[in-house]
Amino acid sequence: MRFASDSRLQRRHLLLGGTAGLLLPSWAAADEYPSRPITFICPWPAGGTADQSMRAICQVASRVLKQPIAVVNQAGAAGMIGAKAIASARPDGYTIGQIPISVTRFSQLGTLQADPRTDFTYLARTSGQTFGIAVLPTSPFKSLKDMVAAAKANPGKVTYGHSGVGGATHVGMEEFAMAAGIQLNAIAYKGGAPALQDTLGGQVDMLVDSSSWAPHVEAGKLRLLATWGEQRTARFKETPTLKDAGYNVVVDAPNGIGAPKGLPPSVEKKLRDALRVAVQSDEFKAVADRIDAPVMYLDGPDYHSYVKTVYDRETQLIQRLKLKELLQKG
Structure with missing residues (x-):
């Protein structure tokens, strides 16, 4: 009887173990990531400079990850529709996208219903704008x-x-x-x-x-x-920057790539590693040069720290420029 009872107990444990595996969320098997195509949300219209740069990055990153990365354009509300879609997606690594640095401003102005300091997993800062x-x-x-x-x-x-x-x-x-x-x-x-x-x-x-x-x-x-950059551009090197003219104003609005908060650490690492290769690739740098987008790479954690710093600066700027009042006036 003891042997029969032990046998039944073993079968029960095996059954429960198998059921528990079935109940685990799809992103729990992080070691197998990625096992299917990845969706990349671009919050700008197709064909624009931001779209071109993101497609170049995705092309290289897909080769590193050995899975296709499909770029989906969700434009509107100055990039905030796409940003919200990224924040609201399942944190399994299969939905990532471009996060404009303006999330730090629009979240405070009420256009983005998300907190950029806590609602994203930051993967890489990529390039700025001229x-x-x-x-x-x-x-x-x-x-x-x-x-x-x-x-x-x-x-x-x-x-x-x-x-x-x-x-x-x-x-x-x-x-x-x-x-x-x-x-x-x-x-x-x-x-x-x-x-x-x-x-x-x-x-x-x-x-x-x-x-x-x-x-x-x-x-x-x-x-x-x-x-408006920190330095003159190679393409228009005869044109002064605002700093050259004596005004301590620099605006380059660097973009980055992120995912929803709660991404498994091993998945996050794979994405950060792939994006590091992509941003530093000759293929991306060629596109960045063509559209006057200086490469400004930061790894995910450093990009997150940068976002927090910009958020605090934007708080002061919103108050100084009375942006909330301007938005209410339309």
Whole structure:
């Protein structure tokens, strides 16, 4: 009887063990990750500069991970629709995506219903953007100094087009205006493309955008007054930065890649390792150079620390620029 009882007990343990395995969540078997294709959410329209850079990264990372990475564009709300989709996804490593650094601002302005300090697993910071101020060749502003002088003489009269209230182009330009002691007339558009068209058509005095002006500057259809990076760009090395002009303002709005919070550590490591290879690859660097996106790699934990620092800085900027009030006015 003892042998029969032991046998039944063993069978029971085996049965319960098998059932427990079936009840484990799909992401528990992290050692086998990835065993199927990965979805990558890009929060911007297909074909844009951000989309191009993310596709280049995904192409290299997929070879490292030995699984396809399908890029899905979920654009809208200045990138916040895609960011929310990433935060809300299952933390199994099969849904990752681009996280714009503007999550630190829009979460505080109420556009993003997520806390960027706690609701994401950060995997890599990738590259920045080249922002600049451009005018028509016929503009009386031959330099940034000319524009500042005109704005001081005519407060609130000099206009500039930007891609939306609270976005990097709007906030960056207003931060510069504060540093320069001038008041400008900000004209909000639903994206950089319509702002560019109105600048070319003479509807606004200046365009503020991230490198959409580049081919038009090279073609002589626009004049570049300043760029906003820490250093001058290789492509437009004759153009001064805001810092060169004496204003301690740097805006490069670096993007990164993340996943929902709660990612298993072994899965997180595999993704971070793959993305490190991808960002440092010649393939990605070639695309980054073509779209004027300086490579600004940080590993996941360092990127997370950077996000927290930017969040605190944005809190102060929102208060100084009264961004909440501006958003309420539309």
